[in-house]
Amino acid sequence: xxxxxxxxxxxxxxxxxxxxxxxxxxxxxxxxxxxxxxxxxxxxxxxxxxxxxxxxxxxxxxxxxxxxxxxxxxxxxxxxxxxxxxxxxxxxxxxxxxxxxxxxxxxxxxxxxxxxxxxxxxxxxxxxxxxxxxxxxxxxxxxxxxxxxxxxxxxxxxxxxxxxxxxxxxxxxxxxxxxxxxxxxxxxxxxxxxxxxxxxxxxxxxxxxxxxxxxxxxxxxxxxxxxxxxxxxxxxxxxxxxxxxxxxxxxxxxxxxxxxxxxxxxxxxxxxxxxxxxxxxxxxxxxxxxxxxxxxxxxxxxxxxxxxxxxxxxxxxxxxxxxxxxxxxxxxxxxxxxxxxxxxxxxxxxxxxxxxxxxxxxxxxxxxxxxxxxxxxxxxxxxxxxxxxxxxxxxxxxxxxxxxxxxxxxxxxxxxxxxxxxxxxxxxxxxxxxxxxxxxxxxxxxxxxxxxxxxxxxxxxxxxxxxxxxxxxxxxxxxxxxxxxxxxxxxxxxxxxxxxxxxxxxxxxxxxxxxxxxxxxxxxxxxxxxxxxxxxxxxxxxxxxxxxxxxxxxxxxxxxxxxxxxxxxxxxxxxxxxxxxxxxxxxxxxxxxxxxxxxxxxxxxxxxxxxxxxxxxxxxxxxxxxxxxxxxxxxxxxxxxxxxxxxxxxxxxxxxxxxxxxxxxxxxxxxxxxxxxxxxxxxxxxxxxxxxxxxxxxxxxxxxxxxxxxxxxxxxxxxxxxxxxxxxxxxxxxxxxxxxxxxxxxxxxxxxxxxxxxxxxxxxxxxxxxxxxxxxxxxxxxxxxxxxxxxxxxxxxxxxxxxxxxxxxxxxxxxxxxxxxxxxxxxxxxxxxxxxxxxxxxxxxxxxxxxxxxxxxxxxxxxxxxxxxxxxxxxxxxxxxxxxxxxxxxxxxxxxxxxxxxxx
Numbered sequence: 001x002x003x004x005x006x007x008x009x010x011x012x013x014x015x016x017x018x019x020x021x022x023x024x025x026x027x028x029x030x031x032x033x034x035x036x037x038x039x040x041x042x043x044x045x046x047x048x049x050x051x052x053x054x055x056x057x058x059x060x061x062x063x064x065x066x067x068x069x070x071x072x073x074x075x076x077x078x079x080x081x082x083x084x085x086x087x088x089x090x091x092x093x094x095x096x097x098x099x100x101x102x103x104x105x106x107x108x109x110x111x112x113x114x115x116x117x118x119x120x121x122x123x124x125x126x127x128x129x130x131x132x133x134x135x136x137x138x139x140x141x142x143x144x145x146x147x148x149x150x151x152x153x154x155x156x157x158x159x160x161x162x163x164x165x166x167x168x169x170x171x172x173x174x175x176x177x178x179x180x181x182x183x184x185x186x187x188x189x190x191x192x193x194x195x196x197x198x199x200x201x202x203x204x205x206x207x208x209x210x211x212x213x214x215x216x217x218x219x220x221x222x223x224x225x226x227x228x229x230x231x232x233x234x235x236x237x238x239x240x241x242x243x244x245x246x247x248x249x250x251x252x253x254x255x256x257x258x259x260x261x262x263x264x265x266x267x268x269x270x271x272x273x274x275x276x277x278x279x280x281x282x283x284x285x286x287x288x289x290x291x292x293x294x295x296x297x298x299x300x301x302x303x304x305x306x307x308x309x310x311x312x313x314x315x316x317x318x319x320x321x322x323x324x325x326x327x328x329x330x331x332x333x334x335x336x337x338x339x340x341x342x343x344x345x346x347x348x349x350x351x352x353x354x355x356x357x358x359x360x361x362x363x364x365x366x367x368x369x370x371x372x373x374x375x376x377x378x379x380x381x382x383x384x385x386x387x388x389x390x391x392x393x394x395x396x397x398x399x400x401x402x403x404x405x406x407x408x409x410x411x412x413x414x415x416x417x418x419x420x421x422x423x424x425x426x427x428x429x430x431x432x433x434x435x436x437x438x439x440x441x442x443x444x445x446x447x448x449x450x451x452x453x454x455x456x457x458x459x460x461x462x463x464x465x466x467x468x469x470x471x472x473x474x475x476x477x478x479x480x481x482x483x484x485x486x487x488x489x490x491x492x493x494x495x496x497x498x499x500x501x502x503x504x505x506x507x508x509x510x511x512x513x514x515x516x517x518x519x520x521x522x523x524x525x526x527x528x529x530x531x532x533x534x535x536x537x538x539x540x541x542x543x544x545x546x547x548x549x550x551x552x553x554x555x556x557x558x559x560x561x562x563x564x565x566x567x568x569x570x571x572x573x574x575x576x577x578x579x580x581x582x583x584x585x586x587x588x589x590x591x592x593x594x595x596x597x598x599x600x601x602x603x604x605x606x607x608x609x610x611x612x613x614x615x616x617x618x619x620x621x622x623x624x625x626x627x628x629x630x631x632x633x634x635x636x637x638x639x640x641x642x643x644x645x646x647x648x649x650x651x652x653x654x655x656x657x658x659x660x661x662x663x664x665x666x667x668x669x670x671x672x673x674x675x676x677x678x679x680x681x682x683x684x685x686x687x688x689x690x691x692x693x694x695x696x697x698x699x700x701x702x703x704x705x706x707x708x709x710x711x712x713x714x715x716x717x718x719x720x721x722x723x724x725x726x727x728x729x730x731x732x733x734x735x736x737x738x739x740x741x742x743x744x745x746x747x748x749x750x751x752x753x754x755x756x757x758x759x760x761x762x763x764x765x766x767x768x769x770x771x772x773x774x775x776x777x778x779x780x781x782x783x784x785x786x787x788x789x790x791x792x793x794x795x796x797x798x799x800x801x802x803x804x805x806x807x808x809x810x811x812x813x814x815x816x817x818x819x820x821x822x823x824x825x826x827x828x829x830x831x832x833x834x835x836x837x838x839x840x841x842x843x844x845x846x847x848x849x850x851x852x853x854x855x856x857x858x859x860x861x862x863x864x865x866x867x868x869x870x871x872x873x874x875x876x877x878x879x880x881x882x883x884x885x886x887x888x889x890x891x892x893x894x895x896x897x898x899x900x901x902x903x904x
Contacts, residue, residue: 005814006193006201008095009129010138010183012071013042015145016063016094018085019076020046020054027076030147031100031135035074039142043068064092074135074145076100079110082117090124097121098145099130102164102188118191132188134164140182140207155180156209157287158202160195162187162216163242166280170214173280182207196223203231210287213239213274221603221717225272226787229718232273232455233783234776236448238287239269239276255596255608255682259624264600267624268717273455275448285437286444289406289430296406298375299446300326301439302368303349305380306356306387310412311349314380314435321436321443325349332371339363354384358392362399369403375446376406378438383416393420397427406430406445408438456744456783459630461673461713461720467502469667471674474500478677478702487679487702488535491580494700497675498683501667504660505695506585512578514560518553520581527551527584530559531697532567536574538699541614543570549584585687585694589653592685593643593661595668598624599679603717605672609665611643612685628720629669634662647688660692676715677702712849719787725846732834735796737806739842742791746805747782749795753805758828764863765825781810788813789820790846794839806830809839811847811855819854820847824866836869848893856890 004010017035021028028048035044036055045066046054053059060066063073063085073094075085079101089097114131121128129136135146139154150172157179161167164186171184182205185198195218202208211231218224231237241262269276277283301323305311318325325348328336336350340360345351352364361379368377379396383389389411400407409424409431411417424431432438474497481489489497495505507524510533511517521528532545540546544566547559560579567576594612597605603626610622623640625633638644638661648655664686672678680701687694705715713720726740742750754762755772762770773781784791791810798804806827811820822843826835847855859866861884870877870889880886 004201004204006096006127006197008071009098009127009136009193010201010205011141012096012143014045014066014068014070014072015040015042016045016047016060016066016070016073017076017145018047018063018073019100020048020059022051022054027100027147030149031074031076031145034144034146034148038144040144041142042071045070047073062088063094064088066092070094072096072098072145074098074100079113082113083120086117086120086124086126089126090120094126096127096129098136099128099132099188100135100145100147102131114191121192128192129185130188131191132164132186134161134167134184134186136186137181137184139180139184146184146186151175152184153178153180155182156207157181157212158183158185158205158208158210159212159214160185160187160198160202161214162190163214164188166214166242170212170280170283174284177284179284182209190219194219194223196220196227199224199227199231203227203234208235210235211237212283212287213237214242215239216242218602221268222714222719222787225268225603225717226719226785228269228272228274229455230785230788232452233779236287237272237274238283239274240278240280240283241265241276255594256598256680259598259600259606259608259622261600261602263624264603264606264626267606267626268603270447270451271454271457271626271718273452275444275451277444282440282444285441286448289441289445296375296442296445296449298324298449299443300324300373300375301442302326302328302371302374302377303380303435304352304361304364304368304377305349305382306352306354306361306384307380307382307412308345308349308351310380310382310435311345311351314378314439315349317436317439321439323439323443323446326368326371326374328368329371329373332367332374335367336364339367354382355386357386358388358395361392362395365396365399365407366402369399369405369407374405376408376442378408378410378435378442380435381409381411381417381420383411383413389417389420390423393423397423397429400427400429406442408432408442410435410438454633454636457630457632458721458743458784458786459628459633459669461628461670461723469501469670469674471500474671474675475677478675481702482677482704486535488538489700489702490533490535490577491531491698492533494681494698495695497671497700498667498695498698501671503664503667503683503695504693505698506582508580508582510578510580511560514557517560517579517581518556521550521553521556524581524583528556529582529584530556530563531580531582532563533577533580534567534571534574535577537567537571543567543574582696585696587687587689587691590687590689591643591646591653591656593688594622594682594684595664595686596683597668597672597678597681604715605678607637607665607668607672609637610641616684626718627669627672627716628718629666631662631666634665637665638662654690656688657690657692661686661688664693664695673713673716673720676705679703719785722786722790722846725792725842727842729794729838731838735833737794737796737835739792739794739839741786741846742782742784742793742808742810744783746793747778749803749805750782750793750808751778753808753825753827756827757825761825761828764860764866765823767860787850788817790843790850792839792842792846794835807835807839809843811843811852813850813852817850818852819856820850820852822855822857824869831865837873840869840873844891844893852893854890854892856888859887859889861885861887 017032019028020032032055046057046059047063048054048059049061051059073089137144137146139152167186277286303311303314341353350364352360365377365379368374411420477493477496492508495508499505509520527549530547531540545563550556592612596608606624608624611619621642623637625637683695683698685696722741729737789812793805794807795803795805809824811822813820875889875891877889880888
């Protein structure tokens, strides 16, 4: 891969400071002094109109007068100069500009100047960071292009913050805790370079082992989520968010009124596999713990203490934090009974009595750690008569090395236990002055594990095991409404869309007069339900527009007239189309739930599930998820709600048909993926019982799809698994094969495929003598972000009925999203059967769908078979300019080009 396009920003060789100054207290002096003092190994060039020398270095009146090429220009001049400065940078060929001043409070005229400067930068291909106050630091490289006056230590954490003030506070806090950084980036307004691009760089940065983010708002949700998910697959990412109460979810339905943007953001972060925390202290503690490879698989905690008071307080804190106190197994209880005094607590917290010896602490902690029902242990030491804090601490340090579970340590007190705390620090054991901090960390570890599981989920837009929806029919219903100027679909039209996606609905038809309503009731069979139909009335019960359990014609005629009269009285300006008729559904054991869709201005469509009925806003029992969904995500949604606890056998009620409910949520996910016109949806109530599900009422808000949203799935923050790329083919020997994108579940099959390659094939592919893929590479090869990369596997069903991988072709896009680098590997015994051309043509089409213009790769010069294939596929083949053992191949991807190579 070629160097990241932000390399001139993060790792410049030559830097010009435009506005560098000797004036005390000026921004130009602060930034230039930091660069001089930082031991930067590149060359610095001050630019100042009025000085011949700044900081002992020859100054230039313009960046254009500097003889050497400039990678980065740090601009600290007044706003009015920016257009001219940017023109000079463009003519000089400067690759990146850091705007070191804050223009966030500029008036309209000044904003116009800034807009002009940014337009000039785009014209010349200059990438711009900022505007911001603090700047950019690379402590590991001695590079400090900021006005920060404190100490920033080198380390392996990257800090990216949208707020300069908060960034400075974080740096000051980190210095007192001896925490160091690989990079510190103040994003500011992010008018050009944004979070997504910075994360892309940090993922590939070997100096960065963990990433800390402060976020206030983002501009491009898809790019942000794509980069965040890529980062979280290889490095722990911890986020602190400000502006939680800013609401980007607005709409007409109950669903929209119940969903908050802060909850949507939390959900997005969880799906990205990262951890959100609430405070600066939690931010640094969490990333230190995660970077130290502490991992949990659940939230069941055991507490070991020699003081029942602190133990109970810790248990209370666990309850408040949603941490489950582990139930100790019978075997664990027996071992503790044999090892502890008779008056120990006989439960969790495990109180081992005040005079506990170091060995008693070790035994109790070890027994709890060995319990399969325990995910972590918190040890609380209180200094009492007869105790030995330092020896106990030494035993805990040793025990931590023996277990893969978190062992969290809290030595209460101050001076008496200071030497133990020093020991923990030197041994890099996680320890806390107060137990509640340890419990917070354990909760965060459990959340992180859960989020990493969410990251693995790669649902498709249409679940292949279910009946195909009639997408065309649903689109026709929506198109008809939009063509007539309607955005609020009536109930019968909303149900028609649901029915097209195989969601069971209570049949509903419109009657414009009482006679027509009687005919419909006789066709459906009494009893029936009547509801007012109006594009201006969203919730019919608010105007008395619903009549239930109508059992005969006379009652129906009276109800029909009464509904229209009440609607006219309550909403005299509302347009009344008539009254809908539907069968009255009575199911004694049914529960009412609600499934919905809301639109977040940043992250797009959001799917909701919770308690249904007319009091949904009062009950406020709702969980949300970003589409696309699969079984795992749906189960997670149901399990988070209070109503979800009533769906099994509950009191005198039998369990509902759970698969039917899950199917509705998956169907709604399909709708959201395939119908970007859907803005809002309420299915409320959705009746669920042991027989199945039935949508009793539904309302849908739709809108036109414009601009870039017309690209498939571009309306969603997470790219679905590209099911449309799955297809079957026949090799020239008659073998039936499937070509499909790789999924995380393919990890074991991918590893077996590599192990079974010959040494020659492995060397041709990986240019090394590896025997198998490392865990990190295996993750990267199977946990894909289909918006920026693709791996297509060709598989067949072998004689044992198992899926066998025959070949894999993949590409990774360049950071500029214009070209990609490909790789192809075919199992030895399947070579020569026409697999290469078929798989590569499928890869070409996938790259074209992503808008890529060029595919290129490196092939060993000795790999004659691959080079022959490259010629056949129309690649340009030329020697590598720096390495004669390699050959460079490249191919222009013509949009819409059709495959001309077949397996035969």
